[in-house]
Amino acid sequence: MTLALKTTELAKTFDIGKRLIGPPRAQVRAVHPVSLDVQQGETLGIVGESGCGKSTLARMLVGLLPPTSGRIEIEGRALDRADPAAFGRLIQYVFQDPVSSLNPRKTIRQIMEAPLRQLHGLRGPALDARIAELFDAVNLRPEFLSRYPHEFSGGQAQRIGIARALAASPRILILDEPVSALDVSVQAQVLNLLADLKQRMNLTYLFISHDLAVVEAVSDRIAVLYFGAVVETGPAQKVFAAPRHPYTKLLADSAPVVGRPLGGAQSGELPDPLNPPAGCAFAGRCPRASDLCRREIPVLGAVEGDQFAACHHPIPH
Amino acid sequence: MRLFLRLLFRNRLAGFGAVVLGIIVVLALLTPVLPLHPPNATNTANRFLRPFADGHLLGTDHLGRDLLSRLMWGTRLSLAVGFAAALVAGLAGAAIGVMAGYFGGRTDNVTMRGVDMLMAFPYILLALAIVAVLGPGLLNALIAVAVVNIPFFARNIRGVSVGIAHREFIDAARLAGMGHTRIILTEVVPNIVPVVVIAMSTTIGWMILETAGLSFLGLGSQPPQADLGSMLGEARSALITAPHTSIVPGVMILLIVMSVNLLGDGIRDALDPRLRSGALARPMAATRVERVRVPAPSGEGLLRIEALETQFHIGPRTYRAVNKVSLDLKPGECLGLIGESGSGKSVTALSVMGLVASPPGVITGGAVRLEGQDLIGAPYEVLRTLRGRKVAYIFQDPLSTLHPLYRIGDQLIEAIRVHEPVSHSAAHARAVKLLEDVRIPNAPARIRAFPHELSGGMRQRVGIAMALANDPDIIIADEPTTALDVTVQAQILALLDDLRRSRGLAILFITHDFGVVGQLCDRVAVMYGGRIVETGPTADILSAPAHPYTRRLIACVPELGGGRRILAAIPGLPPAVDDLPQGCAFAPRCDKAQDACRMGEIDLQGTARQVRCLFPEGAP
Structure with a gap:
């Protein structure tokens, strides 16, 4: 197994209230130092609620956002300079909202041509042949090429988004909530297409979602993010069946499942990012929290085998 | 383009402006070939001839020059300068705005503060200063007017560009x-061109006026060259004795600026996507009802929706969003309405209290009976007393349903006092109690919070508290x-x-999620x-769905x-x-569909458990 993607202590801090000169008024740590390894051909699911930093992490990985510190390596090559064009041939991004990720004033052909011309210098018949090949791969009809984005349904637009990402012939795809804007019956079509493409093109996926069931269905491994930090990682079936971090357990218990009584009435909210707590960010909502948790930030450590959790008191099994 | 023209001419005033401006522009273009006197030929013997004098239709000025000829040549010049200034200001302003908006950060800060400084001067003073530096002359007046108007364009375009620069397709292009x-x-x-066109069309009239103003002061066109401003300036001394010399160019300026502004408003309305869909007309207070016949009451119940039909009439198309939907809700019951986007579940819910926007929504059939009283077609006053009091709504996005500028407490108090004449302090106490009921911690303090200060979950709790404010019998979520x-x-x-x-x-609970x-x-x-x-009891449907769509969903x-x-x-x-x-709407996607499914109407069959299918699951 070779390593497709490796991040070392990758972190992002945003300045709040920038001034023309002088330091900003405050700083928010959107992503705490994250170290992740993703194997070639693997799907890593990234789970977390809104505001947990998963999109910030994803945008750093494709070079849309310069990291504050840390390193990104793709297939052994270091890419720390935030230059999407350099990243583009190795790693691509599929956006959450399929329609707003397509320029409303361009035809689908113009949208598809951009990465092929810019990143691979294709022209003329080679360009047309490649577009036809890509459209075939995502099961879209070639006559769609002359239309404009608003003429497509969400599912079709998301296929176009996937085709555009594949046009760069990347090794890794970052899928940022690729199906959360779609209806259930269409969601499965897109997920199955993604699984099929992955196998055929030997891709590596980072699948970001807030929907645990979807993540579980597509992922080999899962990383759970809370308040900008990875709190648990491990093989997909283990993480949700036997969660070690109390937050993962809360997530798993909150997912609506037919036949399970309504639970999770426990209140609690994310801490204020401008005024983070001293210890574990989850301590305020955690039934297992002790004084140690409110004092010291736990570090990610192996709990058992390949399952890691950042918790002072991991749930035993 | 044809749509644009049709929308433009639907606005009568804009059409009138377009016609007037069109005539003026054509005449100005034709001026060199028209049989006119030379504009600068003086003939002092014939000075101040009145209009309709022999050979001089509009009379002559203080040097005996033909006014009609000078008017045409002057209009030509004024229009050209006005358009040129608008073009220069529009392009330069757009360039600055796009740069500032796209790059953001320090670039944005520095440029926009510069633009702000330019805006801080009174415009005529700034124009005068520019002309004073450059020297009088029409070209310099044009430059002055353009420069003075750049900030307007820059600010407008920057605002739009900031929005576009953060759209996902820009990220996609970078990748x-x-x-x-x-x-x-x-x-x-390409995405800001409409905004530039709108801004130009509404300011071009101003620019013509400003150029005329500079010429009037003698800083624009130099004698003997005529433009509308200098004609007015020269006529000023004879204002009393020969008023026609002022009136002629004055009326022309009026016509040009008026027609440009009317046309500009029309262009703005036709290009603005928000105004395009007929949103210029405010939606009515209750959905329009065009019912042929009222179905007879089919039974008892707290809320009965009977064969409800709601349609959207957009242009030549009719969207049957809700097609003969019948539901009933008993006291204390929770009914789930489940479907994918576009299935009509939200429109069904909004139709109950006549909240579907009209135009384009029309209720074309059926009845909604609340304790036996038909709400479809009920007078607005009746609906208003029932909205919130008997039937309350909770919507998806609490951030857009709460008013961002009022404290949540004030919004709750308003909701209480609309229906009940209680004192402010009593309402305040009730509001605190409501927030406690929806388990908002520290309610007495939180009541002073603004919606943006709360998290999504807390905001939705406030939305629920508002729905509960008047103790309704039914909540539509x-x-x-x-x-x-x-x-x-x-x-x-x-x-x-x-x-x-x-x-x-x-509770009528609308969702797309079977787990919920x-x-x-x-x-x-x-x-x-x-x-x-x-339709049927939840447990039965989830364990043994009868319709192929339900099963596969x-x-x-x-x-x-x-x-x-x-x-x-x-x-x-x-x-x-x-x-x-025709027939079953699911037939094209159904693996069990047969010819009979595509033939005619299929009825809901059964009593407690109903299914609209010829070949339901589980049947032999």
């Missing part, structure tokens, strides 16, 4: 390897947890369930293509604990409700 210049030219600019995180969703669902049991509320329905609802109705395809929903797998999918797309197939 496609495009550089900044290419992104600005091919991705940003339209995807109340879709925008929330799972942990918060679980809290809100538990809260709704508690409230229902403690207050005996009936399974946990909360007693009965469920499944909608597809504007119709109910299956349930199979699509991934459940936690299933491990890594290939998910079931339904090929094809939901039907468009303006072009529904």
Whole structure:
């Protein structure tokens, strides 16, 4: 197994209230130092609620956002300079909202041509042949090429988004909530297409979602993010069946499942990012929290085998 | 383009402006070939001839020059300068605005503060200063007017560009390897062109006036060259004795500026997507009703929706969003209405209280009976006393349903006092109690919070508190947890369930999520293509769905604990409700469909458990 993607202590801090000169008024740590390894051909699911930093992490990985510190390596090559064009041939991004990720004033052909011309210098018949090949791969009809984005349904637009990402012939795809804007019956079509493409093109996926069931269905491994930090990682079936971090357990218990009584009435909210707590960010909502948790930030450590959790008191099994 | 012209001329005043301006522009263009006197030929013997004098239709000025000829040549010049100034200001302003908006940060800060400084000067003073530096002359006046107007364009365009620069397709273009210049030219600019055109069309009149003003002061066109401003300036000394010399150019300026402004307003309305869909007309207070006949009451119940039909009439198309939907709700019951986007579930819910926007919505049939009283076609006053008091709504996005500028407490108090004449302090106490009921911690302090100061879950709690404010019998919850995180969703669902049991509320719960329905609802109705395809007790439907659509939709929903797998999918797309197939709407996607399914109407069959299918699941 070779390593497709490796991040070392990758972190992002945003300045709040920038001034023309002088330091900003405050700083928010959107992503705490994250170290992740993703194997070639693997799907890593990234789970977390809104505001947990998963999109910030994803945008750093494709070079849309310069990291504050840390390193990104793709297939052994270091890419720390935030230059999407350099990243583009190795790693691509599929956006959450399929329609707003397509320029409303361009035809689908113009949208598809951009990465092929810019990143691979294709022209003329080679360009047309490649577009036809890509459209075939995502099961879209070639006559769609002359239309404009608003003429497509969400599912079709998301296929176009996937085709555009594949046009760069990347090794890794970052899928940022690729199906959360779609209806259930269409969601499965897109997920199955993604699984099929992955196998055929030997891709590596980072699948970001807030929907645990979807993540579980597509992922080999899962990383759970809370308040900008990875709190648990491990093989997909283990993480949700036997969660070690109390937050993962809360997530798993909150997912609506037919036949399970309504639970999770426990209140609690994310801490204020401008005024983070001293210890574990989850301590305020955690039934297992002790004084140690409110004092010291736990570090990610192996709990058992390949399952890691950042918790002072991991749930035993 | 044809649509644009049709929208433009639908606005009568804009059409009038276009015609007047068109005539003026054509005449100005034709001026060199028209049989006119030379504009600068003086003839002092014939000075101040009145209009309709021999050979001089509009008379002559103080040097005996033909006024008609000078007017035409002057109009030509003024129009040219006005348009040129607008073009220069528009292009330069747009360039500055796009740069500032796209790059943001320090570039934005520095440029826009510079533009602000330019704006701080009174415009005529600034124009005078520029002309004073450059020297008088028409070209310099043009430069002055253009410079003075650049800030207006820069600010406008910058605002739009900031929005576009943060759209996802810009990120996509960067990932496609495009550089900044290419992104600005091919991705940003096409999206701001309408804004530039709108801004230009509404300011061109101003620019013509400003150029005329400078010429009037003697800083624009130099004698003997005529433009409208200098004609007025020269006529000033003879204002009393020969008023026609002032009136002629004055009327022309009036006509030009008026027609340009009317046309500009029309262009803005026709190009603005928000105004295009007929939103210029405010929606009516209650949905329009065009019912042929009222169905007879079919039974008792707290709320009975009977054969409801709601349509949207947009242009030549008719969208049958709700097609003969019947539902009933008993006191204390929770009914789930489930369907995909476009299935008509939200429109059904909004039709109950006449909240579908009209135009384009029309209720074309059926009845909604609240304790026996038909709400469709009820007078607005009746609907208003019932809205919130008997039937309350909870919407999907609490951030857009709460007013951002008022404290949540004030909004709650208003909701209470609309229906009950209680004192402010009594209402305040009730509001605190309501916030405590929806388990908002520290309610007496939180009541002073603004909506943006609360998290999504807290905002939705406030939305629920508002719905409860007048102790309604029925709550219609339209995807109340879709925008929330799972942990918060679980809290809100538990809260709704508690409230229902403690207050005996009936809930119509609209969702696309079977998991939520399974946990909360007693009965469920499944909608597809504007119709109910299956209804019955939740447990029965989830364990043994009878309609093929329900069965396959349930199979699509991934459940936690299933491990890594290939998910079931339904090929094809939901039907468009303006072009529904004959017979069963699901037939094109159904693997059991036969010719009979595509023939005619299929009725809902059964009593407690109803299904609209010729070949239901489980049947032999």
